[in-house]
Amino acid sequence: MTSKNIYTDCPIYKGSLISLRHTKLEDTENLLKCYSDEKSVPFFNSDNCNGDNFHYTTKERMRQAIEFWNYSYIHKYFVRWTIILNDTNEKIGTIEMFHRIADDEFNHYGVLRIDLRSDYETDSIISDILQIANENFFHAFDVKAILTKAIPDASERISALTNQGYAPLGKNFMIYDDYFIITQK
Structure with missing residues (x-):
């Protein structure tokens, strides 16, 4: 799969604990539980996101975020998957x-x-996500x-x-710190 194909046919990935599926508007209510979770917000990576800290407290704001994520997918800026x-x-x-x-x-x-609800900010869930990514x-x-x-603190x-x-x-990534890296083997 090349970088342009992921934007024409977004794959579903399945790990041992979680699956990743392209985020849809129907996820709004469930994802609001994550993005309204004040304990989760400090772990979200909002670097270079124009001041958005991803703390959403209404269905309408969560819906707007998903609409923006889908707009960004259509325009090939990034892919956002829901963790299931x-x-x-x-x-x-x-x-x-x-x-x-x-x-x-x-x-x-x-x-x-990686944006997770605080009760799922665990080594096992994150490891499953990283295995899929790697x-x-x-x-x-x-x-x-x-x-x-x-x-x-994470x-x-x-x-x-x-x-x-x-x-x-x-070292800093742009002006931001606390980054980790893996290179292709």
Whole structure:
């Protein structure tokens, strides 16, 4: 699959605990449980998102966000998938991935954003997401490395990242810190 094909036929990915499916408007009510969760907000990566911290408290605001995500998909800016628990079909958050084009050292890197409800911010769930990303996203997005953020308080996320082969970037990504990186093997 090439980077343009993911924007014409968005795949569904299935891990051992979760599945990833392109985010739809019908996810609004379930995703509001994640994005209205004040404990989750600090873990969301809102870097370079024009001041949006992704803390949504109404169905209308959640619907607007999903409409923007779908607009961005149509225009090939990024892909946003809903994270669905395999056992219960519960929608517990989203991930976003895109191929970054920029005139800096991170040109052609992928950026992965993981937004989870706080009760699912666990090593096992995040590891399942990362396994899917590591197995599929280098090729699907035609990137040589994937960057993702984990603030120092995100101990479960950091554990999952290091267990899945990610290492601290060790410097700022643009003006932002707390990034981890994995390169294609």
